[in-house]
Amino acid sequence: MPDLKTLDPNGLIEAVPTLGSPPAVYQRLVEVLDDPRSGPHEVAAVIGQDPSLTARLLRLANSAYFAFDRPVDSVHQAVSFIGLTHVRDVALATSVTSAFHDVPPDLIDLEDFWRHSVAVGIGARMLAGIRRETNVERFFVAGMLHDVGRLVLYVSAPETARAVLERAHERECLLYEAEMELTGLDHGTIGGALMERWNMPTSLVECVAFHHRPQEAADHQVEAATIHLADLIANALRLGRSGERRVPPRWLGVWETLDLDPALLNELMTSIGDEYHSMVGAFGLGDG
Numbered sequence: 001m002p003d004l005k006t007l008d009p010n011g012l013i014e015a016v017p018t019l020g021s022p023p024a025v026y027q028r029l030v031e032v033l034d035d036p037r038s039g040p041h042e043v044a045a046v047i048g049q050d051p052s053l054t055a056r057l058l059r060l061a062n063s064a065y066f067a068f069d070r071p072v073d074s075v076h077q078a079v080s081f082i083g084l085t086h087v088r089d090v091a092l093a094t095s096v097t098s099a100f101h102d103v104p105p106d107l108i109d110l111e112d113f114w115r116h117s118v119a120v121g122i123g124a125r126m127l128a129g130i131r132r133e134t135n136v137e138r139f140f141v142a143g144m145l146h147d148v149g150r151l152v153l154y155v156s157a158p159e160t161a162r163a164v165l166e167r168a169h170e171r172e173c174l175l176y177e178a179e180m181e182l183t184g185l186d187h188g189t190i191g192g193a194l195m196e197r198w199n200m201p202t203s204l205v206e207c208v209a210f211h212h213r214p215q216e217a218a219d220h221q222v223e224a225a226t227i228h229l230a231d232l233i234a235n236a237l238r239l240g241r242s243g244e245r246r247v248p249p250r251w252l253g254v255w256e257t258l259d260l261d262p263a264l265l266n267e268l269m270t271s272i273g274d275e276y277h278s279m280v281g282a283f284g285l286g287d288g
Contacts, residue, residue, distance in 0.1 A: 039112065117143065123143065131222075148191045240280075
């Protein structure tokens with residue numbers, strides 16, 4: 001095992017060649033989605049090149065989450081019916097999950113991990129909707145990716161990851177605390193570096209990097225606080241499992257930063273739970 005204190009986020013990313021840039025199909029899809037001349041036909045043509053993405057998109061379109069009154073049996077129909085923002089979400093989720101398919105199974109249950117990520121995405125999108133944020137789908141994406149740095153560590157340095165898990169168990173502390181203690185890094189920092197490497201927006205970089213300490217986000221504290229609160233709710237409801245055995249502590253300034261009333265919490269938790277159960281099925285993850 002390397003000297004844990006010498007670990008570097010970029011070194012961890014570079015140790016896995018497939019992480020050097022965003023998955024190719026996602027890059028192509030974003031280019032098409034960002035082109036004002038493109039429509040459902042062009043988007044469907046890109047999706048059709050990826051069997052995994054095609055299957056997941058059709059599963060989503062035919063799920064109880066959308067409950068269309070007739071079967072959706074083509075990619076073009078799916079794109080037209082569910083909308084381009086959902087298409088982007090599915091593409092990102094499919095692409096990123098594919099990039100980490102070889103995480104050692106003794107470190108984490110990947111389906112459980114992605115169930116947790118979906119729950120955080122749902123919660124973040126709901127919080128953003130309550131705040132009347134523009135483009136609430138970007139909050140879903142940030143929620144889906146908030147813990148991706150943990151997977152980078154598991155794939156790039158599995159022995160280090162095992163040491164972190166052992167330390168967290170021995171000390172009965174949170175995983176990110178054990179990460180900091182052993183390596184001087186936490187998974188947020190690693191994930192933020194990956195988002196930066198992929199040329200993702202600064203808001204997404206900060207959401208991922210600072211979801212455990214949103215007060216340190218330089219320019220996007222509200223967005224980071226949104227992911228922070230959604231993460232706590234998902235952990236409290238035990239929707240999926242990120243690897244943490246306990247609910248991380250809440251930043252005391254989170255409600256004030258979001259300009260939301262804490263009395264919303266019970267209703268919010270119910271709504272997140274309800275949407276979660278239909279959404280995880282749409283992503284092919286099961287309730288778990």
